[in-house]
Amino acid sequence: MNVATASAAPGTYPALVLNADYRPLSYYPLSLWGWQDTVKAVFLDRVNIVSEYEHAVHSPSFEMKLPSVVSLKSYVRPALYPAFTRFNVFLRDRFTCQYCGDNQDLTFDHLIPRSRGGLTRWENVVAACAPCNLRKGGVMPAQAKMWPAQKPYRPTVFELHRNGRLFPPNYLHESWLDYLYWDTELEP
Known part of the structure; x- marks a missing residue:
């Protein structure tokens, strides 16, 4: 037709x-x-x-x-668990920087920096605005005195x-x- x-x-x-x-x-x-x-x-x-x-x-x-x-x-x-993607990390964290609460210029941050053996996975990555990501840099949260609002975790699709x-x-x-x-x- x-x-x-x-x-x-x-x-x-x-x-x-x-x-x-x-x-x-x-x-x-x-x-x-x-x-x-x-x-x-x-x-x-x-x-x-x-x-x-x-x-x-x-x-x-x-x-x-x-x-x-x-x-x-x-x-x-x-599926029970979603794919690990940048977008899904932002969605899990409600499009909010986990350090300051801003929702502009988002990127993601490794809690344990990759330079220190941190892996790119759900349990080690949080949404972060670019200024907070730069401020934290390649150091551990305690050294930077920056802790995320919520501990990163692997979310369900629900x-x-x-x-x-x-x-x-x-x-x-x-x-x-x-x-x-x-x-x-x-x-x-």
Whole structure:
């Protein structure tokens, strides 16, 4: 099927992707697919349409409202532990310098410096702003008299999802709100 549309540019009309249990696959970044991938998944019978936009795409013989929320037909078991990445360290530490509390110009710091045998792993790395990282330098926390607000640890995917909900994206379609557990006041 050749889908034609004049106003649904790539990147517009994203669909929130839910697992088969109707929970988002991830919160940060939010599980979103572009409309083209969503329509393809519908035709391949991989997803159920949960909610739709008013906008439709069409071909000469077919018209379909674009899905705004879809759920996978097969449950995808989430990993227990996330990958060790710079972004996930920042998310674990809530995008906050663990020394001064600032949230600008973040990098990461090795508690035990690499020059002293410290490894680049969850239990030895914290988010730090560039000024604090420079101030601490290649010395131990006690020598620098700088201790992180929280001891670094290996988080679970659940913990990162919980932290991700604290940083909702700039765009949230109203049809997504029933499936996202943001800290919002419920209507009476």
